[in-house]
């Protein structure tokens with residue numbers, strides 16, 4: 153409609169009571185299961201962090217927002233004063249839930265974590281030890297994966313043939329109703345098999361090199377410098393965040409200060425160290441952090457997680 157004064161066009165929604173809502177399942181761009189999973193994840197995120205809905209938190213306000221966890225109750229740390237972070241549960245839910253009332257200055261925490269990211273997370277000796285463990289584990293996995301692959305390929309061929317046969321049956325006059333369910337089942341199975349096959353190890357594995365530690369350190373230093381620039385600051389912030397899995401804050405034995413445990417996000421750290429573009433660093437990390445990442449999906453990230461899980465943990469540091 154036009155605005156009376158200026159004559160400018162303004163769009164205005166009808167009153168909600170006048171809306172007509174019709175479910176059109178065929179127009180759904182994602183299926184119900186995925187939608188529910190996404191909703192679930194949104195719910196998790198909402199509980200995990202502050203009370204802000206997830207869509208408002210895509211760009212965290214502070215560098216480390218949403219990455220901090222209370223070492224006592226496992227809940228989130230959030231801004232509790234002009235310059236301090238503290239356990240939200242201890243303050244909002246009381247001492248029955250959490251007694252950790254200590255806080256830490258934002259600037260102190262950021263400085264400590266950034267220094268650790270640059271200087272402690274990629275110790276050259278650790279990198280070398282990691283490369284060995286990684287190579288061994290990778291070989292083992294690749295052998296297992298290629299054995300599994302031929303089985304998947306055979307089944308996929310069979311499923312595709314069966315599906316084609318049903319299509320022919322319909323063309324030949326068999327009522328579609330009779331074979332519909334079977335076709336849906338076959339189609340679902342085909343999709344699953346294709347996903348599994350596409351998730352087998354990449355042909356272009358991460359290449360480890362003695363210079364990895366140096367590459368890593370140079371790139372982190374650049375990122376930290378960029379955090380202070382107007383240009384590129386947002387991306388640098390996101391990449392730095394993607395290198396961190398969690399920062400756990402626990403009262404020290406003296407009860408006066410917080411101990412900081414920095415848990416590095418291995419996938420992101422290695423992507424950075426092996427010279428991958430910043431965008432891939434973030435993707436690697438997002439994949440690793442995604443909920444319900446299927447263990448069967450043996451991709452590069454899965455392997456890295458597995459290696460980390462076999463007792464080789466170079467990336468947790470008490471600061």
Ligand SMILES: [Zn+2]
Nearest residue numbers: 222225239250
């Ligand atoms: Zn707590």
